Every structure is written in C-alpha cells, then in structure tokens.
Amino acid sequence: MHQVTLNYADGVSHSFEVASGELILDAAIAAEVPLLYQCQSGSCSSCAAQLSSGDAPVRAGVSSTLLASEVATGTRLLCVCEAGSDCSFELPYTSEAGSGAAHAVHAFIDSVEQIASNAVRLTVELAEGEWMEFRPGQFMQIEVPGLGVLRSYSPSSVGTDVPKMEFLIRILPEGAMSSFLSKDAAPDQVLKLRGPYGSFFLREEKKRAPHIFVAGGTGLAPILSMIDTLRQSGGRKPPMLLSFGCATPDALFCLDDIELRKQWLPTLETRICVDRDPQEGMHHGNPVSALREGDVKPDTVAYLCGPQVMIDAATKRLIELGADPANIYSEKFTPSN
Template sequence: MSSAEAVAVQEVTSKVTYRFNDGVEFEAISGEGDTLLDVARNNEVPIVHQCLTGSCASCICRVDTGDVSMDSDRVMSLLPSEAREGFRLTCTAYADTDCVVDLDYPSTFSEDHAASQSVITIEELEWVNHNTVRITAELDEDAEMENFEAGQYVQLKVPGTEEWRSYSMSSTVRDLPELTFYIRVLDDGVMSNYLRDRAAVGDTLEIDGPYGVFYLREEKVPQIMIAGGTGLAPMMSMIDTLRLSNFRRKPVILAFGCSFEKDLFAQDELELRGNWMRNLDVRTCVSRPEGDWDGLTMRAQYSITKDDITEDTIAYLCGPPAMNEAAREHLEELGVKGENIHVELFDTAHA
C-alpha cells in the first residue's frame, strides 16, 4: 500500500470508546461503513444486542462526545426525543469522528444474561379481554433462564412457521419454571393468527432468551411505570420483583392506560398487588370512555404530576410510540432526568 493510500485509510477510521456503567471502558477503531455494533462485535466489546435491524432497541447507547450519525430509516425503536438527546441504536449508528458512547449497564451484563434456547409448553391460555391473551407456560426442565431480569423479553417461535416474535415476561424468576405473557392479538399477524385460530393447552413453542436492557434498575428509589396496553407485561414483572424484595419504602406508581374500558385487563391482579404493597399506587386510565366509566379519564402519562417526582426517580415506559414519546416529554418537563427514563417499544416489525 502506498503512503497516500495509508493516509486515505486512516482518514476514514475513528476511535470509539465504549463506556459501561461499572466504569469499564473499551476502545476500538471503526472502519468505513462499520456500525458501532460491528466495531463492538469485531473487538469483543460486550454490547447487548439481538435483532440487528433497529427494531428491538437492545443495543441502545448514548453519545457523550463526538459525532455519531444514524441510519434513520432503520431506527424503528428509538423515539425522536431520544435521538435528539444523543441516544443511538448501535446496530444503525456510525462514528463520524472519534467518540465516546455510554452503555447504561455493567460490562458483565451480557455474559451474566446470556441467551439460551429451549421449549415451553402452554399450560393455560386465557382471553383477558376482547383482544388480549394471557399465556402461562412451563419451561423445559433443562432450560437455563434463571438469569433473566424483570422487564426483559424472550423470542418465541410461532408453531408451524419459521417466524420468531418477541414477548416480555410478566412473571419473575421466582415463578420459574412457569413463565407468563400478555399478548395482544392483532386482526392479522403470524403469532396473532396462531393464538386466535390454532393455539391450545399442551402446545410447545421454541423459546430463545432472555434479551434486552429494559429491566428494573436501582430498587431503592421512587419508581414510575407508564404502560399502554400489553406494555403492562414487563411492569408486572418489575412490580412483583419489587414486592418480593424486602425493600418497599419508596413509592412505586403504575400508570396503566388504554383507549377504551373494554381494552383494560389484569384489573384484579393489579388490585391484589395494590393490597399487598402499601407503596404501590395504581392509576388506571381510559382516554376515550364510553358508558359509565368513573375512573381516571386521561392518557396514562398525564396522571403523573410534579408531586410524584423526586430527584432520583427512575421511570419505565412501555406502550405505543406516541404514548412513549408523549410520556417521555411529560416526565422530562416534570423534572425526571433523561438518563433515568427507560423505554421499551413493542415494535410490530419483526424484531
């Protein structure tokens, strides 16, 4: 290679520093066309990732210094407000200059939560409203899933197809070998059609996981959870984890919202948890009530007010994109720090 060519190659490389929240840093050189995730994987930097297509948001990072562009056609799971605040999905992001990016989990997280493959057998399949199914399934006895965190998800293979879909556990590790899911059944969709037309108790499904970095963080701070529809699933797992840990002094607020009253579900389960946990405040909201609804009439995020926020509040959002975006904006206006807001989007693209 001539020296002119060597200079040209050098000009398209950037140094990427990956900084994990336990203080561990990795440095690697990015070549032209490499995503931040390519660079990490080529250099054994332990970034959590799963879909590689911008759909699951597992590989999220936040840019501290430098310029990091993104392939905006492929960032389905990043909110516009997150992008403005410097969040990037490493599978669709490119280092334009030397940069430092933060990963909000320890450098040991991906090893400690490594995915494994197994099967589950459906034990119960209950329609909890007109379009939502609650599945209780038993995990194969050889499976290794004791490592999942409340809030994480798994991939399930739709029986009779080669298609995989992502679902968050609503149960906790303490419930193993049982796993519970709340799944919205769409008018048309591979998993939805299976659940509506063919699913039965005794069916087995392949499972792969756990995945994701949407998980219960610090337990000893006030928690705010805002859930839309089946976005309630990961929150149920987090609430039960908080309930089972012996630390119950800080307030936990769950704002659960649906458009119509008929879309609500799990009301008994939430009431039970409200009775068990004195620090849990459940605010169930309906935004377009019909008939004699006498509960909160608003979008769930607006049931959270300034009085609910403290300096160390951590918030979790899981719902449709518009809810996540509005909730994030609302919480930041109330004073929740951007880095303390964790978002999961149930993107219906094939994550």
Template sequence: MNNSMRQVTPNFSDDATRGLSVVPNTHVLDAMTEQEMPIVSEPKRQVTLNFSDGETRVFSVAPGENILDAALEQDMPVLFQCRSGSCSSCICTLKDGDANTLAGASSTLLPSEYGAGQRLLCVSQAETDCSFELPYSSEVGSNAAHEVNVFIDSIERIAINAVRLTVELADDEWMDFRPGQFMQIAVPGVGVVRSYSPSSTQKTLPKMEFLIRLLPDGVMSKYLEEVAAADDVLTLTGPYGAFFLREEHRRSPHIFVAGGTGLSPILSMIDTLHQSSGRKPPMLLSFGSAHAETLFALEDIQLREQWLPTLEARICASNGAVEGQHPGNPVSALRDDDVKDPNTVAYLCGPQPMIDAATSRLLELGVKAENIFAEHFVASN
C-alpha cells in the first residue's frame, strides 16, 4: 500500500471508484501547442506566469497588446476585475524581462511600487519576453483540483449496502465543482483515496453530500462503518472529471440513467437544473438496482418529482420489484417513445455493462452519439 496521504492518480482497486483517468495540470503544454500564429511582423513575446503554488503557465502576447487580454484569451487562471488599472486584482511582480504601462493607460500603483517591479496586468504590455510572480495559487483563478478539509456531519445507512455521508467544508476552505464531477476522499489512517461524486450541488456548499456504496472489506467502507464519527476531519481533493452537466444543452430534454450509487452525480445534476433560471427541460430519470431491497434515496426522488413538474422517475429492480417499480434494469425501462426530440441529451452513470447497454439503446432511440455522456463506476475488490 502506498503511504502517501496525497495521491493524484484517481483509480483504485476497491469500493465504488471511477474508471475515468485524469491527467492533472498539463496546461503548460496546451498553451504552448495551441499558440496562434502571429499576424504582425514583429514576433510575439513569451510571458511566463509563476503562481504561488509552484504552477507555471506560459502564453504569448503581441507587442503593444494588453497582457491581461492575451492571458484571458489563452485561459490563464489570472484574477482581474476592473480591467482599467484601478482595483489591483491583477497585481503581480515582474521578475525577468521588460514590461511597462500601455500608452494612454493609468495605474494606481505608486511610483515606489512600480519601481519595485509591481505591475497591473490589465494596463501592461510586454516589451520583451518576461516572467511574473503572482501572489496567489493557480487554483484560485480556475476550477483546478485542490485539497480541502471537511468535517463529517453525519453518516446515515440508506440501504443494506449504501450510506449517505454529509460533510461540511472547514472554515476558510472552499471547493467549487460542476454537477457530476467527483472528488477523492482520503481514507484516514490508511493512506489511500477513493473517488466519489457529490449528490449535492454548488448551492448547498459549504455542505456536501455523497451517496456511497459499501463493499465487503472495502477500506472506505470499513472506515465509514466502524470508525467514522461526526466531527471527524476528512481530506478531499478535486474536483475532477469531464462528466458534468453541459450548460449548452440545458434546454434540451434530459434522460438520466443511473445504476446504484451512480445516482449520486445524477441527483446533483437534477438539482442543479431545478435551481437554474428559466424554463426547466423535460427530464426522465431511470434509476435501478439489482434487488429492490438495495434501492435507496427513493424519498429524495419522490420529493424531486413533487418539486419538478417536468421530472418523471422510473424506479427499477431486476429482482423483487414491488408495485410501481419496473421489473428489470434501468435500461430496459426506457421506452420507444422516450426520445421525441433529436437534441435529447443523456447522462449515464453506473456499472460499465449498464452504460454500454444504455448507450446502444439510446442511439437506437435516436439520441445523437455526441449528446450521450457517461461515467462508470469500477466496483471491484
């Protein structure tokens, strides 16, 4: 076993973990390879940004071009606000090279500060290649993964093999995430991490909720069942993952297919749509489990049906389905007339066989391949 508390690779061998691999922080390469060809004859300057967390990003700027504008165009995680040399949000310190104030612009820097190398990016131009030190970490200006501490509020058994873990971010700590993304939770005292998606949304922060499947002999399962108590501190890293609610499809009909605790990110997506502004799209949730007795969160789903007139939920159980439940898996619960709109978008989360079956069924029903988003759980031991 690895003893490090901070592991970055997201794949692990047991509990309900993710099959998605994440390569952290490779933006330096991206920025350099995606550099546009300069239009002006004079060559572009190369600007290096050194963030307080040791991250380095490089981008290019044309002579006479506003450095902040160029940085934002190239997705640099820089802070800014007024863009007019006043508020000092974009303040940084010039370390190498030459950069000065754009013609016609003014800055609130004192001459002594300017002399000491301080610059406001929003009114600066690069005379030569240059590098800046930024007084904040690269995570601040972006949604990049970082580590936070949370306190356990409660651990509630919601099925024979599932718990609901609710936590609260520690004082002065924060983690934004998109609905569907996941975090890694370090198992205290063991030195390994497990990946879980919150079922809660950005709006309920600093509170977060996770639906977690318990596996025999899983280290996290053991911890949650035998050790964890309210007010214990856990370490989370994240957010990770490209499985998240796509803003650009917000107005299209949504189909969600969830197996087991794959429901967790799906609930986050449904709640986010509920909280969003404007008309709500039609939503179909097909959620299932192998046995009716291992189903959970049915009250949560019922409440959402009550609150959201456009949500229809189908609860499925391959074995032991009771009245009102679909006897079968959540894919077989999909019907021929479920896809009426060619722009229907689908989110699938559960075991790989379910995702495969759901994908081919949805394609058959007329959902476009590019509108199907999936993430699978690896539940191995």
C-alpha cells in the first residue's frame, strides 16, 4: 500500500491508500475523493495532475494522450498510472470543482445549421424537468442515435442559456456523429447527453488577469462559452485576445458572433487566421503564428482548444513570449477512436 495525496488549488488536500498494481484514479473513486475524470482510459486528459513528490509510473502497455516530454516533466493522467511509492500531486482545480458529478439528460434537437464548409451548429433544448449545470469550457458526451457510441462536445453556449444548449461540430467524412448530423438529424429528435466533464474551464479566480484564447476550428466552442461568461460577469473586463483559425476562409464560422462580442466587449481583440487564401483583414497563417511579442503580460491566463499539434505549438509559443506555464489551460480534441 502507498499513501497518495492530492493537493487542490484551494489549499484542500485529500490522502488515500493505493494498493500495489491499482490505478490511482480507481483508488480515488473508491475512497470517494472528489476528482474530475471521464474516459478512464487515458484519452480525454480530464484527470491530468502534476506529480510533486514520489514515484507514479504509467501502467505498462497502456497508451495515453500525454507526450513523453509531458510525462518527463511530471504530468500524469491518474487513470493510467500507479503509485510506485508514497506520492503527491497538484491538481489544477479546486476541491469544490472536483465534486461536480456528471449525470445523464435527454434533449430535443432544435436545429442543425450548416455554418461552414465542414462545420454545423447543433442547438438542443433539454427535456422538461431535466437540468444540466456546467462550467464554461467543460464538455458533454452525446450518444449517436442508433449506434449507441458516445462522442464528446463542448457547449459554445453558457450555463444561463440552459435549457437551451448549443454545440459547434466539425463534420468528418464517414464519422459516426458527423454522418448522423449531416444526414439523419431532424428537429424534435431526442438525444442522450451526459456531463459535465473535464478540467478545462474558466478560472473564476483569475478573471481579472489579461486573457489569451487560442482556438483551432471547432475548438472555438468552449472559448465562446468562456468569453460570454466573462461578458456576463460583473465589474471591469480584462484585456482579451482571441486568435482563431481554420484552414481556409470557407471553413471559418461564427465571424458575426465574434464581431458582436467585439462590440459588446471593447477590451476584446481578435485575430482571424487562415492557412490559405486569406481575405482582407485576415492573418495568413495559423492562430499560433498570429501571437506576437507584447501579447503576453506576466499574469496572462491562456486557454487553448483544438487539435493536439496546435495545443503543443501554442503552449511552446506562449511560454517563449513569457507566459507562466501554470496559467496555460488546454483541451485537445483527440479523435474518438
């Protein structure tokens, strides 16, 4: 048996015992320790924690979304690692955030609107008497009707919009959810949702600091939810920079929504990026190459969402520009299979 201690961002700590060969997340769940997790298989990063003392090896033969360099600097996914000695971890969220249990709800489809060459906006309304609370940036799992498989999606709407919820979804050729949404989905059809999940959410305690948001493709969804939450919160708004990119202008979406937010939020600056065929006012390149000297202040908080390669590049660039790694939060849209 080894003693594992989890230290939360609010100063609370929980200790529990982990048997030899047992996964740390399994032991934490059995001990009813509040923790954020979802897939329990190393693919969603919800259970990420920073090893601060001791030894916690990744179980042999198990794969995860972490890079070897992340493991080398102490990042662990608690669902795929064991305790090699007594050890402790730092968690990037409060003990209260960790206690929000996921639950299932039913929702009726309101509309599926094509918003770009390969993206749709799915709007749903929760069934009467059912409710969902989530933090801006967290994600839900939606079951693909008829197939029973689950896919993860982050609402672009905010908690105060419930019972309505909105998602921005990239359409992939032959994808299970993609095919359902582009061919079969119809108004009033019932969807099963489960959530909320994930540790990628707006940090309320840092809301006065300058913010940088970097979004690739439909990674814009949780970022819009965060920007709207900051807009709704009282008091002076922080300086915000949104760098959002897609491959080509026809793949861009929500530009009107972004423009509207710029009018509502004078402290919001935006850079719209495309890899090819830029139109007037667009940055030619990806949303990481649009970041430049002077963007980062010592206390800047950054939220990154999109494909893994973009997250890795954005993290590296922000640190080069002076960001504190502890203030960089990210969510990778890893493929479901």
